[in-house]
Amino acid sequence: MQELDARADQLRHQRATLPEINEIATLQGKRTDVENLARDARIVVDDLAVEQQKVDVDVEAVRARRTRDRDRMDQGLVSNPKDLERMQHELESLERRISSLEDDELDLMEKLEEAQAELTKLEAMVAEADEQIAALSATRDEKLAGLDEELARVSAERGPAVDGLPADLLALYDRLREQKGGVGAAELRARQCTGCRLSIDASELGRIRGLAEDEVVRCEECQRILVRTAESGL
Numbered sequence: 001m002q003e004l005d006a007r008a009d010q011l012r013h014q015r016a017t018l019p020e021i022n023e024i025a026t027l028q029g030k031r032t033d034v035e036n037l038a039r040d041a042r043i044v045v046d047d048l049a050v051e052q053q054k055v056d057v058d059v060e061a062v063r064a065r066r067t068r069d070r071d072r073m074d075q076g077l078v079s080n081p082k083d084l085e086r087m088q089h090e091l092e093s094l095e096r097r098i099s100s101l102e103d104d105e106l107d108l109m110e111k112l113e114e115a116q117a118e119l120t121k122l123e124a125m126v127a128e129a130d131e132q133i134a135a136l137s138a139t140r141d142e143k144l145a146g147l148d149e150e151l152a153r154v155s156a157e158r159g160p161a162v163d164g165l166p167a168d169l170l171a172l173y174d175r176l177r178e179q180k181g182g183v184g185a186a187e188l189r190a191r192q193c194t195g196c197r198l199s200i201d202a203s204e205l206g207r208i209r210g211l212a213e214d215e216v217v218r219c220e221e222c223q224r225i226l227v228r229t230a231e232s233g234l
């Protein structure tokens, strides 16, 4: 039974310390960092797109005004020399404005392309992390299922050994197992506790010899339950 319990402890330990658990946690941390960067990049892309749209509208408005001025001049609607001169100035100013806005458009287009490329890269990294996490989760779940299966088998094997043992004795055994590094009961062999390796003195041996078979014997030194056998030297 002790071997089965040790095996169960080992399985539970393996269950809690699967390397995939740490790897997933690390990856999830990295994914969160990249996702935050991607969110920032998305904001940059959106802002640039809004800005670009605004410049597009502006440049269209200035071009429309240039067309209207030109049409009026072409149609001979401006005849006064003073008005003509003013119109000429305005057209020059409109040209400069259009040229400046077109520069802005090009500049924004470049920035938007860069920002979009950065966003695409970050989104690919998030997707890659998601894939890795999914693969690790699948491996982890597979291993957990295997360990649980073996734990169930160990527990089923332990069942018959435990059957018929008093509940308080089992509770004592479990408590000792927890306190004594997984070994709650030790064989009394050749007048020695195999738990702590100390010899039992003659008077204690005499006392044990006089006890009923179903009486629980404890090592005076390490408190473990002593299991009497033919090799106990009693």
Ligand SMILES: [Zn+2]
Residues within 6 Å of the ligand: 186, 193, 194, 195, 196, 197, 198, 219, 220, 221, 222, 223, 224
């Ligand atoms: Zn002992």
